[in-house]
Amino acid sequence: MPTHEVFNQPPALTGYDVADDPAMLSALRREGAGWAEDAVHELGRLAGSAQAQEQGRQANENPPKLRTHDRFGNRLDEVEFHPAWHELMTVAVRYGLHAAPWRDSRPGAHVARAAGFYAWGAADAGHCCPISMTYAVVPALRHAPGLAGRFEPLLAAPEYDFGLRPAEAKRGLLAGMSMTEKQGGSDVRANTTRAVPADDGSYLLTGHKWFTSAPMGDLFMVLAQAPGGLSCFLLPRVRPDGTLNGMRLQRLKDKLGNRSNASAEVEYDEALAWLVGEEGRGVRTIIEMVNMTRLDCVLGTATGMRAGVTMAAHHAAHRTAFGRKLADQPLMASVLADLAIESEATTTAAFRLAGATDRAVRGDEQEAAFRRLALAATKYWACKRAPAHAAEALECLGGNGYVEESGMPRLYREAPLASIWEGSGNVAALDALRALKRQPESAEVFFAEVDQAAGADRRLDQAVIRLRKELSDPSEARARQLAEAMALVLQGALLVRHGDPAVADAFAASRLADDGGFFAGWGRAFGTLPAGTDTAAIVRRATPGLA
C-alpha cells in the first residue's frame, strides 16, 4: 500500500525548446541572423531534451580525472572524461559553436553562432569553455598567417576528435589559453615563463601556469617572456613528430562549479611553441582572443539567467501554496517578473554585442569602437548580476531549489565564474574606463547608439544625462558605478527600442528611474518592482511551453 500520494510537484521540465525565447529570437533577427532560426530551434529542442539534461547532470557528477602517468610510469598527461562530456562536445562541435563563423562568410554568422551557444549552453556550462576558447583563438592566430593557414581549417572543422595525436593528424582541433601564473592573472606582465628561441625559428618554453582550462585541447595560446619581451605563442600538446610536448599537467583544480570541465595547473619544460605576432606584443595579440571569450562570458551569463528564470517560472506555474498557484501570488509574480526583466536585458545586450562582433569582424570600425566600450561595461555588470539572480531563482523553488537534483545548485555554483575569468569584475570595470580614455570615439558611438532611443522614455533620457555628467570626470575608484551605469543605460535603450513594452517599462521604472526613497522605486533585492508593473505579461514570456 502506498503511504501517500505525491501531488503539488511540477512536471519535469524536459521536452521543451530552450530557444523558444522571445527576447533572443527577436534579437537574432534584428542582428542579421534570422536565417539561422531553424538550426537554433533544433539546438534548443536538443538542449531541452531529457537526454541532454541527463548528459549535463552526468558530466558534472562525474568530473574529469587527471591521468599523469600510465601503469608503467610513463607520462601520459591526459584527462579522462565521462562519456556524457564527449556527447555534449560532439553536439557543440557538430553545430559549429566552436568555429562556424570562421568558415561561413554570411553576414550574421557570429550572431547565429551566439544564438546556438546561448541555447545549447543550457545543457551544461562546463563544456562551453573549450568551445568558447576554440572560437576565440582564430583572430589571435591570424597574427601568424603561416600557422593560421596550417591550423585554422582544422580548428573550424565540425569534427570532435578527442585524444593525444599530432594536430595535423586529427580531423578537428580544440584550443585553450594559458596566461595566468601563480603570482598574477590580471597582471600578466608579471609572467615568468621563459621562451628561448631555437635554431629553426621555433621557441622552447619553460615555466608554469596556475590555471589552464580544458588542458585536453590540442593547441594553446601561451604567454611567455621572449628576448623581446612578453610574447604570445602557439603551443601544441603533441609535437608534429608524434611525441608528447613538454606540457606537464600537475593537478586539476577542485572548483566551486564548472565541474564537468577540467582546469589544470601546468608546467612547461622546454615545450615547443611558435611565435604568434611580434615579440614583445604578446598582450596585444592574446587580447584578441580574450575579447572574443568576453562575449561568451556575457552570452553564457544570459543562458544561466534564462535557465534560472525558466525553471522558477515553470515551478511557480504548477506549485500551489495557500490555495493559489505561486505564479498568481502578487509577490511571487513580482520576483519572477524582476528575474525575467534582468534576463531579457542581459540577452538583449548580449545579442547587440554579438551583432557588433559580426560587423566589426567584417571591417566596420564604428561597431568595433562600440564593442570595445560596451562589451567591457556589459561584461562587468551582467556577470555581477548572475550570482544574485541564480540565488533568487533557486529560492523560487523553496527547499527543492537547494537540492542538487533540481539543477539549481549547479546553476548557482557556475554563476560567479564568468565574472572572474577573462577580466575579473574590477578589471572589466577599469577596462571600460581605459576605453573611454584611450579611445574617446568609443564613447561617441556608445552615446550615438543610446541616443537612438532619445525621447522614447523620460526615465531613460534622464539616466543618459546623469551618465554623461558622471563620465566627464571618470575616476578609478568609481569605475564600478560608471560601468554599471553604462551597462544599464545600454540595456534600457535597447529594450525601449526593441523590447517587449511591459519589460521595457518595468526596466526603466526599476533600473533607470532616479526617484530615490524606499517605496517610490526599486528595492535592492529582486521582487521589488514598482506598483502597476504588468508582471503577468512579463512572466508569461519566461514560462516554458511543454510539448
Ligand SMILES: Cc1cc2nc3c(=O)[nH]c(=O)nc-3n(C[C@H](O)[C@H](O)[C@H](O)COP(=O)(O)OP(=O)(O)OC[C@H]3O[C@@H](n4cnc5c(N)ncnc54)[C@H](O)[C@@H]3O)c2cc1C
Ligand atoms: C575556473 C577557472 C578557470 C580558469 N581558466 C583559465 C585559463 O584557461 N587560462 C588562464 O590563463 N587563466 C584561467 N583562469 C584564471 C583567471 O583568468 C584568473 O583567475 C583571473 O584573471 C584573475 O587573476 P588572479 O586569479 O591572479 O587574481 P588577481 O589578478 O590577483 O586579482 C585578484 C582580485 O584583484 C582585482 N584586481 C586586479 N587588479 C586590480 C586593479 N588594478 N585594481 C583593482 N582591483 C584589481 C581583481 O578584479 C580580483 O578581484 C581561470 C580561473 C578560474 C577560476
